Amino acid sequence: xxxxxxxxxxxxxxxxxALHRAVNKFGGKLxxxxxxxxxxxxxxxxxxxVPEQVWQRLPDNDDGLVAQAASYYGxxxxxxxxxxxxxxxxxxxxxxxxxxxVAVPVWGYAEHSFRWQLAGHRLHWYENGHQLAQMVxxxxxxxxxxxxxxxxxxxxxxxxELLNIAGLLAKRGGQxxxxxxxxxxxxxxxxxxxxxxxxxxxxxxxxxxVGKFFGLAGIRLGFVISDSSxxxxxxxxxxPWAVNHVARWLxxxxxxxxxxxxxxxxxxxxxxxxxxxxxxxxxxxxxxQRSDCFVTxxxxxxxxxxxxxxxxxxxxxxxxxxxxxxxLSNNKKDGAAVRFGxxxxxxxxxxxxxxxxxxRKPICxx
Numbered sequence: 001x002x003x004x005x006x007x008x009x010x011x012x013x014x015x016x017x018a019l020h021r022a023v024n025k026f027g028g029k030l031x032x033x034x035x036x037x038x039x040x041x042x043x044x045x046x047x048x049x050v051p052e053q054v055w056q057r058l059p060d061n062d063d064g065l066v067a068q069a070a071s072y073y074g075x076x077x078x079x080x081x082x083x084x085x086x087x088x089x090x091x092x093x094x095x096x097x098x099x100x101x102v103a104v105p106v107w108g109y110a111e112h113s114f115r116w117q118l119a120g121h122r123l124h125w126y127e128n129g130h131q132l133a134q135m136v137x138x139x140x141x142x143x144x145x146x147x148x149x150x151x152x153x154x155x156x157x158x159x160x161e162l163l164n165i166a167g168l169l170a171k172r173g174g175q176x177x178x179x180x181x182x183x184x185x186x187x188x189x190x191x192x193x194x195x196x197x198x199x200x201x202x203x204x205x206x207x208x209x210v211g212k213f214f215g216l217a218g219i220r221l222g223f224v225i226s227d228s229s230x231x232x233x234x235x236x237x238x239x240p241w242a243v244n245h246v247a248r249w250l251x252x253x254x255x256x257x258x259x260x261x262x263x264x265x266x267x268x269x270x271x272x273x274x275x276x277x278x279x280x281x282x283x284x285x286x287x288x289q290r291s292d293c294f295v296t297x298x299x300x301x302x303x304x305x306x307x308x309x310x311x312x313x314x315x316x317x318x319x320x321x322x323x324x325x326x327x328l329s330n331n332k333k334d335g336a337a338v339r340f341g342x343x344x345x346x347x348x349x350x351x352x353x354x355x356x357x358x359x360r361k362p363i364c365x366x
Contacts, residue, residue, distance in 0.1 A: 321338070
């Protein structure tokens with residue numbers, strides 16, 4: 001199904017992390033709130049003292065960050081570009097490509113569909129990988145966006161199928177954008193592992209983030225991996241020193257810390273599975289999905305809105321989510337979701353007490 005650009009709201013998507021706004025809405029003291037509204041790991045890479053010269057000197061493109069990132073992601077140095085968070089690429093890429101028909105997920109990080117429609121592209125919605133493949137093979141679309149694993153549904157995509165889709169689109173001069181912001185802890189799903197150091201096919205654009213897995217969202221660091229010609233084109237659109245020196249220095253060191261990567265993968269997987277089981281017991285009337293950095297509950301809009309309100313009144317901030325299709329067209333047909341980020345170890349007991357207390361009264365029925 002396509003979306004008429006003239007009927008769009010052009011209202012920017014709402015994001016997590018707006019704790020002050022929640023306090024203004026629900027009350028309470030800022031320091032008493034538990035913020036689970038983002039999918040950022042609650043366990044951050046241990047940041048060391050930053051040397052004074054890092055603060056004093058301008059960023060240096062030859063500082064070793066690109067080489068370290070290429071080693072971590074398994075790509076060529078000529079095919080990776082540091083950016084100020086993957087959000088920059090999500091905004092910029094649709095502006096660089098000729099206006100076309102693009103497949104976007106019904107459920108997913110809403111900035112993707114918002115930025116493509118804002119740049120004048122025609123949106124076509126898919127609900128799963130099978131529908132996406134059909135759209136591409138029947139030549140309904142010339143470009144596609146995949147979020148792998150998907151946020152918030154946690155759906156994953158077959159790497160061979162994605163490479164096949166990328167190849168079909170490239171033959172028509174199209175592009176496949178794959179957002180891998182949450183793939184670090186399950187790298188077996190990453191297209192980078194499928195490429196295994198080979199040249200990135202033309203038309204394939206992979207987005208990676210340092211914010212989620214490393215718990216370093218505040219430094220605003222991400223990477224674009226694509227063929228060298230597109231990397232050069234995107235780089236030409238960036239301002240000098242687009243990634244600050246502190247972010248580059250921290251990113252280089254975090255990407256090099258292999259032992260921490262292994263520990264973090266196990267920690268996130270174990271903690272999210274444990275959290276999911278606890279939530280299922282307390283909130284049995286929701287359909288649950290788990291990713292290593294977040295847990296998502298799906299239900300009717302009324303149930304999700306009521307749960308969001310009840311938790312807000314208990315000073316617990318979660319994300320109330322509607323599908324990208326509903327958000328852009330002001331429809332109310334795709335249900336809703338409530339996404340829980342992972343709590344820290346010190347928050348867990350208090351959090352579960354608050355959740356149990358807030359839902360003692362039944363969640364409103366459909």
